[in-house]
Amino acid sequence: MHLAILGASGHGKVIADAAEQLGWHSVTFFDDAWHPPEVNGPWEVRGDTKALLEKLSAFNGVVVGIGSNRIRAEKQAVLAKAGGNLVSIVHPSAVVSPYASIGAGSVVFANAVVNPCSMIGIGAIVNTGAVVEHDCVIGDFAHISPNAVLAGGAALGDEVWIGACASVRQMITIGRASIVGMGAVVTKDVGSDVTVVGSPARIRSS
Template sequence: MIVIGAKGHASEMYPSLLEKYNKERLFYFDNILTNLEKYLFDIPIIKDECKVSKLFEKDPEFTLGIGNPNLREKMTSKFIDLGGDLISIIDSKSTVDLNSTIGKGVNIMPYAAIFSNAVIETGVLINSFSSVHHDCFIGEFSELSPGSRILGGAKIGRLCSIGANTIILPGINVCDNVKIGAGAVVTKDITTEGIYIGIPAIKK
């Protein structure tokens, strides 16, 4: 199992990874940051894509340890081309309703909650203490920061970044490629990509 990324979010995933995998099976991958050590939590950090391909011959599983939605999508495509199989990591301390739909490669962090009939698409990151309520939809590779709340029937597009403690009110639609600042409250549909902040949220 290779975890893409070897800093912030990747390090937070460590306890969740150990629920499912032995240490000996884990590797981190990061070929962007130059100041990394050789190990993170005693787990090797790989920087060479050729080594990734060789590891995939024995174990094709990988997961996303980065938060940025565009980078999550880009690295998923690259690692699938290298022969990888995108895997979800769902922490045992999260709550996931049996009637929800969870796509491939989803990260659900401790104390997050997914409620009935929610749909979470491929590569989404649901951070700690965030909640996705009944009949919501979260599009591919979007990121929900800690404490964000997506209320009943709201829909979030692809490649969105929802800031910490943001609230999306019931039934609201947010289009693709939107960033919403921390603590914002979205009271109306967002139909144009961009950055939105404040209460109520307006385009920056």
């Protein structure tokens, strides 16, 4: 089983480590900003997006290892159009209910919890130690940072970013592409394309 990761970042390293613990035999990176031959930790960086597209058939699966929600969405669309087998990577120590769903290209890292009837969209990140409680809906290419907590029934739009250690109250909705700052406590619905910070969370003034 051979996995390609597009994006030789720190985030990519965590995906690679989880993949190996899941039994992937080899992991190879591709990145537009690197000039191979290089390595990303113990893993080889073999080329850029074009090189990966030329070699897609050599890999059993591919995933995008880029933290930026927007860029991750763009790159995953390119790979999907080219017929890449987009896989989800769920760390063996994560606890994911069999009644939850995880979209293609999404990753769930060590000690994260995804509880029953939650739905994780495509290309999303549930980072280390994050908690997604029952009946949450996570949009495509969202990112839930380490140790963030979403209480039951919370709903995140596409490309939402929840900062590390932030908390979102039950049944709260956060609109597309909004950002919740580190440690924020969200107690009211949040619109689209805004940044909220603090406890209780409020829109950050420019």
